[in-house]
Amino acid sequence: MSAINLAIVGVGKIVRDQHLPSIAANADFKLVATASRHGTVDGVTAYTSIDDMLDAEPSIDAVSLCMPPQYRYEAAYKALAAGKHVFLEKPPGATLSEVEDLEDLANKQGATLFASWHSRYAAAVEAAKSFLSSTEMKSMHVIWKEDVRHWHPNQEWIWQAGGLGVFDPGINALSIVTHILPKAMFLSAGTLEFPENRDSPIAADLHFRNVDYVPVHAEFDWRQTGKQSWDIIAETAAGQMVLSEGGSKLSVGGELKFSAPEAEYPSLYRRFAELIKAGKSDVDLAPLRHVADAFMLGKRKFVEAFYD
Structure with missing residues (x-):
């Protein structure tokens, strides 16, 4: 198979x-x-709009969409309607409904749609999934706290409605948790903290459970300075499991079991190529659904204004 001609829409820092x-x-x-x-x-070759690009470059086979989620649906629809395969940066869209509509269109067009979750491809995630499937989990604590000024300086879209606020990084944690848990979890309670001058939350405290009432507590916060925290801690019958540094290291009972260099995005593009060659799509909406549930069920608490 010859190389897949790829285009990127939205050339920013992550690109x-x-x-x-x-x-x-x-x-x-x-x-x-x-x-x-x-x-x-x-x-x-550079264009200023996806319309001009698709008109001028009929040889494009696939498109990676890397603009803010509020603007992704229209671009994805145009690309799929033109018969292109589509890679969606996370989160795959601003709403569940629009991503489901894109999945329907991809199926009708015979095109691949890939809702990418880069944190699922962190080095130790599969090892954590295997460990949890081999034992009884008693509880889980997710701590995802970072400094928004460091990671998203002067990015106003993340504070606008649809930008998700602290769920922009928090959804990475949810993408890992929904992948490694043996049973599905459901939100039971939550509190979202909104700066009084912003439309999206700066922090969230969420309580989930599964069908067996095993608790999962998630803390997301964008106000942490100093050392950043991206950890998932599970108490199990086989000892405490710690998936740390965003999923790159796995320890059990205080002993390091797995560690490897970060290679999330190379893994994403390998997966995208596999899907295109197989004529399949991969559109898991579980992480985004949990965020939607948090906005539906979570209590709103207003906190002091936030300025970059």
Whole structure:
């Protein structure tokens, strides 16, 4: 099979940090065009809109959509309608309904739709899933706290309705938890903290349970300075499991069981190529559904205004 002609829509920090190196290292893809209001990639034909790009570049086979989620549906619909395979950055959209509609369109078009969850491809996630399937889990505590000023400086879209606020990183934790838990969990209570001058939350405290009433407590906060916390701790019959550093290290009973270098986005593009070759899609909405449930069920608490 010849290389898949790929285009990127929305050239920003995540594209430069992760997508471009991963694409360059993957022989299954050839980057042939970009569409972005401001960003470009050296040596690659640039357009300012997806419409102009699709009209001018009929050889494009697939499109990676990396703009904010509030604007992703329209672009994805245009790409799928044109018969292109589509890679959706996380979260896959601003609402569940629009992503489900895209999945229906992809099926009708015979195109691949990939709702990517990069944290699921962290090095130790599969090892954690295997461990939890081999023992009885008694409880889980998810601690996902980071400094928004460091990771999202001056990015206003994350504070707007649909930008998800603290759930932008928190959904990464939910993507791991929903993958490694042996049984599905359901939100039972939660509190979302909204800065008085923002439309999206800066912190969330969530309580889940599964059908056996095993508790899962998740704490998300964007106000942490110093050392960042991306940890999932499970108390089990076989000892305490700690999946740390965003899923890159696994310890059980205080002993390191698995660790490997970060390679999430190269894994995503390998998966995307596999799906295209197999004529399949991968659209798991569980992480986004839990975020929607949090907005539905969570109590709202207003806190002091936040300024970058």
